Amino acid sequence: MGALLTTALAALSLPLATPATAVGRTTPLATGTYLITLAGQPLVTYDGGIDNLPATKATEGRKIDVTTTNAKRYRTHLIGEQTHVAKKVGATVRQHYAVTTNTFSAQLNARQLVQLAATKGVTGIAPDRFHxxxxxxxxxxxxxxxxxxxxxxxxxxxxxxxxxxxxxxxxxxxxxxxxxxxxxxxxxxxxxxxxxxxxxxxxxxxxxxxxxxxxxxxxxxxxxxxxxxxxxxxxxxxxxxxxxxxxxxxxxxxxxxxxxxxxxxxxxxxxxxxxxxxxxxxxxxxxxxxxxxxxxxxxxxxxxxxxxxxxxxxxxxxxxxxxxxxxxxxxxxxxxxxxxxxxxxxxxxxxxxxxxxxxxxxxxxxxxxxxxxxxxxxxxxxxxxxxxxxxxxxxxxxxxxxxxxASHTGTVTLGNGKNYTGISTSVQNTVGSVPLVRAATVKTTDADTTDANLCVTGTLDPARTAGKVVVCDRGTNARIDKSAEVKRAGGIGMVLVNTRDESTDGDLHSIPTVHLNAPDATAVRDYAATDNATVTLTRGGNSAAYPxxxxxxxxxxxxxxxxxxxxxxxxxxxxxxxxxxxxxxxxxxxxxxxxxxxxxxxxxxxxxxxxxxxxxxxxxxxxxxxxxxxxxxxxxxxxxxxxxxxxxxxxxxxxxxxLRPGLVYDSTERDWLAYLEGVGINTRTGTKAIDPSDLNYPSIAIGELFGTQTVTRTVTATSAGTYRAKVDLPGIKATVSPSVLHFKHPGQKRTFTVKLDVTTAPSGILNTGSLTWTSGRTSVRSPVVVTPQSVHAPAEIKGTGTSGEITYSVTPATTTLTATAHGPVSSPPTTGTLTGTAEVYYEATIPAGTKASQISVHFDPAADTIVGVVWGPLLDGAPQELQFADPDSNGTSTISLRQPKAGKIFLAVVTVDESSTGGSVTPYTYQVNNITENSPTTGTVTVTPDHARVTPGTPTDLTATWSGIPADTRSTTWIEYSNGAGTFLTLN
CATH class of the missing domain: 3.40.50.200 (Peptidase S8/S53 domain)
Structure with a gap:
């Protein structure tokens, strides 16, 4: 059975419905260009291991030389493997890549994507996206x-x-x-x-x-x-x-x-x-x-x-x-x-x-x-x-x-005596005093008021604009196009105003322009709407604090x-x-x-x-x-x-x-691979995973700090010295061990740990500070950012039957624990069969405000065909943002999404019949369970205790009990904790 190809959702402006509906259609998805990555190492990292193909990886401190005989031979080997894999699914390679990645690009349809996902040695498939x-x-x-x-x-x-x-x-x-x-x-x-x-x-x-x-x-x-x-x-x-x-x-x-x-x-x-x-x-x-x-x-x-x-x-x-x-x-x-x-x-x-x-x-x-x-x-x-x-x-x-x-500035002096300084590279000589107007007051008769205030091309009336400075709102059209419209209509200056807190930019406008941010922008807009408003634009003014x-x-x-x-x-x-x-x-x-x-x-x-x-x-x-x-x-x-x-x-x-850092935090390819394994990416290199917070990085970050955590770092000296540690992190006790590091000469390495214990820092609130090593006048400062969390819980628990219970453990980081069950939701499934090599297409919606969504496709695990699913938003008719999820032993592929974006899902169910006789019949069931605050439920789920006094850092048992659950369809419940995190309860 092949892998499941999936994509992350993108928000689209489409009508939404609850529960999700699926409608089969036969119009195939368009082919798209994809990049297929294979397991072999590229030239820059290949360290040998293949008979008669010596290593091509450069020695430390040197750059790779791709012109050597060994590099040329290994490159030919990689290109040959890429061509072979493409031919197996009937694809033609468009481009080969072998120096930094063992990848090729090809035009593929949904069937070929599923075949490649099931092909040994294929480690990744990604769409050819715009950058x-x-x-x-x-x-x-x-x-x-x-x-x-x-x-x-x-x-x-x-x-x-x-x-x-x-x-x-x-x-x-x-x-x-x-x-x-x-x-x-x-x-x-x-x-x-x-x-x-x-x-x-x-x-x-x-x-x-x-x-x-x-x-x-x-x-x-x-x-x-x-x-x-x-x-x-x-x-x-x-x-x-x-x-x-x-x-x-x-x-x-x-x-x-x-x-x-x-x-x-x-x-x-x-x-x-x-x-x-x-x-x-x-x-x-x-x-x-x-x-x-x-x-x-x-x-x-x-x-x-x-x-x-x-x-x-x-x-x-x-x-x-x-x-x-x-x-x-x-x-x-x-x-x-x-x-x-x-x-x-x-x-x-x-x-x-x-x-x-x-x-x-x-x-x-x-x-x-x-x-x-x-x-x-x-x-x-x-x-x-x-x-x-x-x-x-x-x-x-x-x-x-x-x-x-330090900014190029300009000053807007209003007729009421108020001065406002903004960004300007185009006010070189004083303009005014002259009339100041809102753009909509000098618009053409047919122009939309909103478009006119944005100074969209063609919206201003030359007879009413000539000789004036015009206030134009930021947004929609390019900033320099706004001043060009004012100039076209005979205006002699512009005040560009932000309608919300945004950057101010020093564009070279076609007429003298000052760009103002809120709240100054609001004051100028309001004044410009009054009778007989005037303005003077001058070069310079008080510069804002920088950087x-x-x-x-x-x-x-x-x-x-x-x-x-x-x-x-x-x-x-x-x-x-x-x-x-x-x-x-x-x-x-x-x-x-x-x-x-x-x-x-x-x-x-x-x-x-x-x-x-x-x-x-x-x-x-x-x-x-x-x-x-x-x-x-x-x-x-x-x-x-x-x-x-x-x-x-x-x-x-x-x-x-x-140039005088004192100490440096270095990392290599092996460290990055261990980090990737730690965040759940299978690098297929056999590298052992590390906790992502332990990557030897010049900053320290813990996305979820449950009570206590220790991180490890190694520093390399660039000069001799003795360094002493100091941590500034309010609400968290930090213990550095050892807190003093001695270096006799450059190049020496020392390893230390930082233990972080939550004391008074509130749960779910970002906490920032720093770790600084000091030696004389040299300071080595690393930012530290942690977010204490109230509970650590499993991502998913599973059960079977129309009624039953399951006990599982969570680890709280506070003295109070709450757990609320949302659901169970069991949307009507869609069933069908595919004969031989075939595809069927569906589309579904995820409504706004969805707490969690679970998409499942079940195939007969004994099917003689390669089966898979391609789904997600489309670009030019082709599925994008591919991810992979393998079917479990029961033949069900499940994608569980937490707080997903609202939008349309396009899904293709694909079978590839590789039997000698052909004509294999493959049944499937497709279901989407969306859980919102008020989702219709089928049956009941309760969690006990739903509110309890607990000991931080000590595992606590919770029991989920269910009844009235449909026996023949999947039911999904979202168990939500006090910090907004949750656990999927998947039934049947």
């Missing part, structure tokens, strides 16, 4: 890079800052004509000097051409090899000694998107600007003069101005905007190539609509890139300030939040990590960042202000390059640890230190302090 760019006044100054005491000076100046390091930028491409990338041409002349960390003579790290291949010897003693892939409006001459390689990856995107809807260039050239912005932020030239719209903004610099840039374009633009981004298969190809080329750092300023699973092929590829010694900086996402809105939360990447820097975490920056906790891994990791400048862009996508500008975690990530990537230039053989996790443990808290709006670790992570990166 999108996550979109001091000088961030280099703010980070402490410039100046006599800055980090650049400590590294020998900007000409050496990042020398011998290559940053791979996976993004929308690059605009090579930008001054940020101006450099001498590549030639065949080989460099002089010996590649060492600080060469006294020559330039051993200068890239050169070997035929059409770019070669660059690097600081770690290995070699980068790349190429300048030509294409539309991009020639080999567009690469130089700064842009040392440029490639594009779009096979899957080009197959999906019709030519009529494609925009931009079919080449590494960037038409949108995002990739150019991130590349110039990470490694753009030093002291580049930046002007935009006639305004002089002084000079800008990349964080690692001496580093080389390797471009991997994998994000694309569509004409209507609906297919912008990149597909997983193209992104994995880009990651694979970057690792094969030999980059030192990857900047990954992009993300998916939802948090990417740890075993998603793109995250697996990034994991193996990190295992190969490559530092991976990722954007945390722009879905803040909502909780649990992060992406790229795997422990092997550095997840970056976006912070503010703050930007409102748009996504927040934790990570849902995938269950609160046992703190994300984001760190904060870097990401709001109103000036950098190079591509003119076609930016109103002809060469430089522009962008905001987003996409802008924060390349700051961290550039800092990692600086670190590697000083310590080329350090591990990526040691570098991350150094950044995190030397970070400083961000600020709240009133200027106080923030303790919001789910917004800032460890805090704002401190460039000058990070």
């Amino acid at each position: 999108h760019a996550t979109d001091d006044k000088n961030s280099a100054d703010f980070l402490g890079l410039s100046g006599r005491k800055g980090l650049w000076a400590a590294l020998g100046g900007t000409a050496k800052a990042g020398k011998g390091i290559v940053i791979g930028v996976i993004d929308t491409g690059i605009w090579p004509e930008s001054a940020s990338f101006k450099a001498p041409a590549l030639t065949a002349k080989k460099p002089t000097g010996k590649p060492v960390r600080k060469p006294a003579k020559g330039d051993p790290y200068r890239p050169y051409l070997d035929g059409t291949t770019t070669v660059m010897h690097k600081a770690d003693g290995t070699t980068f090899t790349g190429t300048c892939q030509t294409g539309e409006s991009f020639t080999a001459a567009d690469c130089n000694q700064k842009i040392i390689s440029a490639r594009h990856f779009g096979d899957s995107w080009l197959r999906l998107v019709p030519e009529s809807n494609r925009a931009g260039y079919l080449s590494p050239r960037d038409s949108e600007g995002h990739g150019t912005h991130t590349a110039s932020t990470a490694a753009g030239n030093a002291a580049v003069h930046a002007t935009a719209d006639g305004h002089d903004f002084g000079t800008i610099s990349g964080v690692a101005p001496a580093a080389g840039v390797a471009v991997y374009k994998a994000l694309w633009q569509s004409k209507d905007g609906t297919q912008d981004g990149g597909l997983t298969s193209d992104l994995v190809a880009a990651i694979d190539q970057a690792v094969a080329d030999g980059v030192d750092v990857i900047n990954y300023s992009l993300g998916a609509q939802f948090e990417s699973a740890y075993d998603d092929p793109s995250q697996t590829a990034l994991r193996n890139a990190a295992a190969a010694g490559i530092f991976v900086a990722t954007a945390g996402g722009n879905a803040g300030p909502d909780a649990s809105s992060l992406d790229n939360t795997a422990p092997w990447t550095t997840t970056v939040a976006a912070g503010t820097i 703050q975490v930007a409102g748009f920056s996504s927040r934790g906790p990570s849902l995938i990590g269950n609160g046992d891994l703190l994300k984001p990791d760190i904060t870097a400048p990401g709001a109103t960042i000036l950098a190079a862009v591509s003119p076609p996508g930016n109103e002809g500008r060469d430089f522009d202000f962008y905001s987003g975690t996409s802008m924060a990530s390349p700051h961290i990537a550039g800092l990692a390059a600086l670190y590697f230039s000083e310590h080329p053989t350090w591990s990526p996790m040691s570098v991350k640890s150094a950044m995190m443990t030397t970070a400083s808290p961000t600020k709240t709006a009133d200027g106080k230190n923030s303790d919001d670790v789910f917004a800032q992570g460890a805090g704002e990166v401190e460039a000058r302090a990070m």
Whole structure:
């Protein structure tokens, strides 16, 4: 019997009903592109074990060399296995991946998915999802890079800052004509000097051409090899000694998107600007003069101005905007190539609509890139300030939040004398005093009032708008489109107002504009609605406290990590960042202000390059640890230190302090595999699971603290010293053992434990603090976040019969325990039969407010066919977000969902007849039980005791008793405890 393929639910605006209904239909699901991962190790982690195929994994401190005979032979072996597996189900491989992941992509239907799920050696199947760019006044100054005491000076100046390091930028491409990338041409002349960390003579790290291949010897003693892939409006001459390689990856995107809807260039050239912005932020030239719209903004610099840039374009633009981004298969190809080329750092300023699973092929590829010694900086996402809105939360990447820097400001002075300061990069000269109006008061006759207040294109009347400053609401249409509409209608200025607490952004508007947040925005809107309102816009004003975490920056906790891994990791400048862009996508500008975690990530990537230039053989996790443990808290709006670790992570990166961390928390591939096993992912490597909170990470997180828990960490000294521990965690007693660590020399390791006992901290409330090791003037600070919980209970208990009882144990963490039974629910089942190789399709709904849902499909366990189920939301007609659940010994596959999102479920029941005669008949039963506060029940379930005084930490028995339960259908009850957690009681 085959595996069950399932997907997580996505909320859709669809009519809901209770109980869930299922309607069979014969219209097949469309085929979709999927990535199939096999059990064999990829090149970067293969440590031998197959006859006549020696190991290809690089030794510690070195990068993999994919050009060796052994690497080529093993790659051929993997590709052969992938082709064989695809042929077994009648599929054709579209792309092979072998460097960072043993994966192939193929177009598959539901039957083939079920067959592959049952195929030995297949370890994962994932849909080819869309990923999108996550979109001091000088961030280099703010980070402490410039100046006599800055980090650049400590590294020998900007000409050496990042020398011998290559940053791979996976993004929308690059605009090579930008001054940020101006450099001498590549030639065949080989460099002089010996590649060492600080060469006294020559330039051993200068890239050169070997035929059409770019070669660059690097600081770690290995070699980068790349190429300048030509294409539309991009020639080999567009690469130089700064842009040392440029490639594009779009096979899957080009197959999906019709030519009529494609925009931009079919080449590494960037038409949108995002990739150019991130590349110039990470490694753009030093002291580049930046002007935009006639305004002089002084000079800008990349964080690692001496580093080389390797471009991997994998994000694309569509004409209507609906297919912008990149597909997983193209992104994995880009990651694979970057690792094969030999980059030192990857900047990954992009993300998916939802948090990417740890075993998603793109995250697996990034994991193996990190295992190969490559530092991976990722954007945390722009879905803040909502909780649990992060992406790229795997422990092997550095997840970056976006912070503010000293702002470009503008002041709004109203006719009533009130002044309000906001963000502005476009108010250079004073505007006014002139009339101030709400947009709806100067709208055209036919325009909708809401659209007019949003300043949607075509809604403002030129006869009524001319000569005025217009107040426009934020939302729906692009911010710069609002000022463009005001300008079209003859307005001379705009006040952009947030209708709720959000970020304020320094866009380059087409007319002078000041962006205000609530509550100031409300005051301006109200005043503008009065008769004869006037306003004056002036440059400058009181700057808000900084750095703050930007409102748009996504927040934790990570849902995938269950609160046992703190994300984001760190904060870097990401709001109103000036950098190079591509003119076609930016109103002809060469430089522009962008905001987003996409802008924060390349700051961290550039800092990692600086670190590697000083310590080329350090591990990526040691570098991350150094950044995190030397970070400083961000600020709240009133200027106080923030303790919001789910917004800032460890805090704002401190460039000058990070090179002197004192101690580092390192981790390797083996640690990550043990962590994956601990969160329930079968890595099929035989690695023993650890408690996820025990991953050797520079922060400590416990998603559910039941009374007491001990976590373990190991630190490595970067200098000799004696360190003493201090824990600040209110309401929780923390015991560090040993509390004093002695190190005689760099490289020594010491292991310690931290025992956490709940004292007065309330249940279910997030508790934050820190663990700090101090030696003289060196402090090594780790954020600590725990959530005490009132009870630890089993996820599911099972029973049979129309009546009966079962006793089970829970462990309370408080003195009071409550247990409430919701249900039992037994929705009418749907039955059917499938003959031979066949499929049948159903759709069901989960209503809003559902506490728990249980979906089951029962097959005859003695069936001679491979059977399975594919279900979930659809993208372009194909099932998405695949997960796997195997049938139990009785032939029933069950998916139990806690507090699921409301939405539509599409389900395909599939049989594959592999018998010699064919025509096997396979009966099945399908049922969905949704439990809400007032679900209709069939029978009764009670729990005793339902309220009790208990001893914290001591197991307590509960008894669930049932009667009147239907004998021939499944019944589901949700037993809910005082903290909102619960246990499924599954009957029959």
